[in-house]
């Protein structure tokens with residue numbers, strides 16, 4: 399799969415697919431299995447300084463809606479919750495025992511091994527980073543996400559030495575920048591900072607300050623909290639410190655990857671959270687990611703799922719004539735319109751029924767929020783009629799129509815504005831709006 403070769407952190411990798419940090423990359427044997435499965439990058443299980451997290455929370459995984467989602471293979475939106483503790487080893491031990499024991503195997507098999515860890519004080523972060531570098535890690539990941547201290551406020555009190563971890567630490571950008579810059583000064587291998595989705599609203603500033611502090615890449619995103627309810631038993635699912643993950647989270651990651659990429663700061667992005675299938679990986683690359691991370695799907699389908707993902711990406715690239723990952727990377731960014739451009743470039747439309755295709759099912763009637771659809775019946779056969787004057791051109795009916803019987807046609811801005819005021823014909827706002835055109 400030559401066309402999947404690329405670079406990440408300026409290191410040549412055989413493909414941009416990373417296995418996310420988790421128990422699948424927590425031991426030498428598991429990491430070897432991941433490397434054999436074909437990942438270009440493996441992020442090791444987080445090892446943290448805080449011993450509570452070496453054993454707790456009790457590991458427990460819940461799949462919700464899995465049956466409904468065709469036992470996962472339909473890629474519908476099954477929901478994953480997990481409680482998971484960090485490695486039973488602390489970072490120094492993990493680096494010496496696990497990373498040192500598998501780093502040569504990773505190099506021999508052309509896999510970038512990234513050591514992921516979490517600490518609290520700057521000295522602890524530095525000592526751990528130095529140890530991972532000595533052990534042969536190709537890069538380190540400073541985990542500003544987990545352990546998820548914020549969900550444990552009844553166990554860990556503010557002011558406690560252990561409170562300054564993971565997602566709590568991430569909320570203090572001065573602290574994460576300082577730690578990143580100190581680690582930068584202490585090691586020579588590249589640094590990735592893993593960011594929790596609680597920072598979404600200030601993601602551009604967060605990434606800019608980490609870049610300034612010396613980060614080579616950011617990873618967007620870790621999991622965070624959520625909940626479902628089993629309505630048969632009224633039992634909350636995922637409540638507490640469990641993390642949630644759905645394929646729906648992909649839209650948030652894609653949006654923020656694009657936002658950060660458009661800033662052109664030069665920082666690389668590893669994109670993850672919500673990836674289920676190979677096309678999700680292509681989307682993330684097209685949104686500007688340098689590498690893509692999969693984790694939950696590799697638990698549900700097995701680490702060898704990498705092969706299916708890579709084959710899917712390769713076949714797609716072959717079909718579309720992309721010769722390399724660089725050919726498709728950031729491809730969607732050039733087509734992103736600014737809000738100011740949308741007014742000029744998004745055309746007003748109206749819906750028109752093709753009478754030869756309409757099956758009279760009434761789905762367009764059900765979904766029209768402008769009351770523009772009427773069903774006409776003749777000899778027991780239905781036919782949709784859409785009022786051009788009332789139609790706002792939103793295009794929902796054309797998408798729900800099972801017979802593809804509705805076409806969207808272009809029209810003038812004036813006609814569109816009149817349709818908006820159809821229910822308010824005498825409104826002074828209408829006269830004003832028409833003047834504005």
Ligand SMILES: Cc1cc2nc3c(=O)[nH]c(=O)nc-3n(C[C@H](O)[C@H](O)[C@H](O)COP(=O)(O)O)c2cc1C
Pocket residue numbers: 418419420421443444445480482483484485514541543544592619620621643670671672673691692693694695697
């Ligand atoms: C069971 C499990 C354990 C995880 N453990 C860690 C961890 O130790 N450190 C970490 O940074 N992320 C951990 N994660 C988060 C993943 O590395 C990844 O960032 C996240 O799940 C989003 O990717 P996904 O949507 O492909 O699962 C874990 C995820 C799962 C499912």
